[in-house]
Amino acid sequence: MQKKSRYRSNCPINYTQEILGDKWSLLIIRDMMFMGKRYYSEFLKSDEKISTNILADRLGKLEDNGIVSSRLDEQNYSKKIYSLTEKGIDLMPILFEMIEWGLEYNDKTIVPPEFKKQIQADKAGFLKYLMQAVRKQQA
Amino acid sequence: MQKKSRYRSNCPINYTQEILGDKWSLLIIRDMMFMGKRYYSEFLKSDEKISTNILADRLGKLEDNGIVSSRLDEQNYSKKIYSLTEKGIDLMPILFEMIEWGLEYNDKTIVPPEFKKQIQADKAGFLKYLMQAVRKQQA
Numbered sequence: 001m002q003k004k005s006r007y008r009s010n011c012p013i014n015y016t017q018e019i020l021g022d023k024w025s026l027l028i029i030r031d032m033m034f035m036g037k038r039y040y041s042e043f044l045k046s047d048e049k050i051s052t053n054i055l056a057d058r059l060g061k062l063e064d065n066g067i068v069s070s071r072l073d074e075q076n077y078s079k080k081i082y083s084l085t086e087k088g089i090d091l092m093p094i095l096f097e098m099i100e101w102g103l104e105y106n107d108k109t110i111v112p113p114e115f116k117k118q119i120q121a122d123k124a125g126f127l128k129y130l131m132q133a134v135r136k137q138q139a
Numbered sequence: 140m141q142k143k144s145r146y147r148s149n150c151p152i153n154y155t156q157e158i159l160g161d162k163w164s165l166l167i168i169r170d171m172m173f174m175g176k177r178y179y180s181e182f183l184k185s186d187e188k189i190s191t192n193i194l195a196d197r198l199g200k201l202e203d204n205g206i207v208s209s210r211l212d213e214q215n216y217s218k219k220i221y222s223l224t225e226k227g228i229d230l231m232p233i234l235f236e237m238i239e240w241g242l243e244y245n246d247k248t249i250v251p252p253e254f255k256k257q258i259q260a261d262k263a264g265f266l267k268y269l270m271q272a273v274r275k276q277q278a
Contacts, residue, residue, distance in 0.1 A: 009186035012241025012248035013169050013234055023156055030152050047148035066244075087244055094240060095152055097233040102151025105205075105226055109151035 019065050020091070024050055024058045029067065029084070029091060033134055038081050039073075067091070083138040092131050096123070158204050159230070163189055163197045168206065168223070168230060172273055177220050178212075206230070222277040231270050235262070 007015050020026050027048055031037040043055055050058075059082065062068040067088040073079040100119065102109045118126040146154050159165050166187055170176040182194055189197075198221065201207040206227040212218040239258065241248045257265040 007245075007247075008188075010248050011166075011169070011186065012238045012245065012250060014166060014187060015241040015245045015248050016237040017162055017165050026156050027150075027153060030150070047150065048153060049147075090240060090243065094233060094236040097236050098155040099151045101229060101233060102154040104229065106146075106151065106154045108146075109149050109154050111151060 016094070019067065020094070022058065024048075024054055025062055025067075026095075028055070028058055028062060029088060030095060032068070032082065032084050032088070033092060033095065033130075036137060038083065039079060040082075062088075084134060085138075086135075089131055089134050089138070092134070093127060096127055155233070158206065159233070161197070163187075163193055164201055164206075165234075167194070167197055167201060168227060169234060171207070171221065171223050171227070172231060172234060172269075175276060177222065178218060179221075201227075223273060225274075228270055228273050228277070231273070232266060235266055 007018050020029075027046060027050065028043055031043055031046055037043055040055065040059070043050060043059075044052065059068065059070075063070060066085055068082050069085050070080045070082045073081040096119070099111060100123075103111065103116070146157050159168075166185060166189065167182055170182055170185055176182055179194065179198070182189060182198075183191065198207065198209070202209060205224055207221050208224050209219045209221045212220040235258070238250060239262075242250065242255070
């Protein structure tokens, strides 16, 4: 739920930054989007080593902001399963551009070769394909 | 200058986020890119009300990261003039996507009507045009 004056200005870049802005939230979204992660324990295993308290806090914030939704896993009722909402999936073009810029300007960064090839061959088509794939996976 | 192990992982999204990640750096870039701001005093006047110490710190970091360069203003040697580097200008596609997402999901956010119209009419062409315009302006 959006409260009045919650954001620092009415600039759309500022809004997007306030939602994505902290260093961890974006990595959780990345893990859901590109690595198919959906469980708390999976998010803990990323290279950047998020701590449990930060992870719990950021998942809560992402839910509050309507980027992520959660439900109990039908296969195991003691576990929560997290999904990206449509609003969350729509962040993919931003992440795509971040991947390209990162690869361009830091040659230590890597993505799977197949991923890079697809971006280079047909970025728009690959983006559309991946968004559709993530949409299906979250359902 | 990039040091070894400076970043949390070799993920390009993580790298881009670490460079852009704090809430203020991106707004300084936005101001240079879309509002033609080039002076310290101009950055202080944004809606989000950045404080002087944060501004000085973030301009320094942006210079360290090769996003921004600075020189003394030839018209007034007591003033520094800041420019976006090519690496900085290349961030524009990310900001474009952030604008679109922000406008889509927060109806309190606004951009000049002409800007919105151009994005809707021909995003790729408008992006290219603007990057070229910023390039000329920074020279």
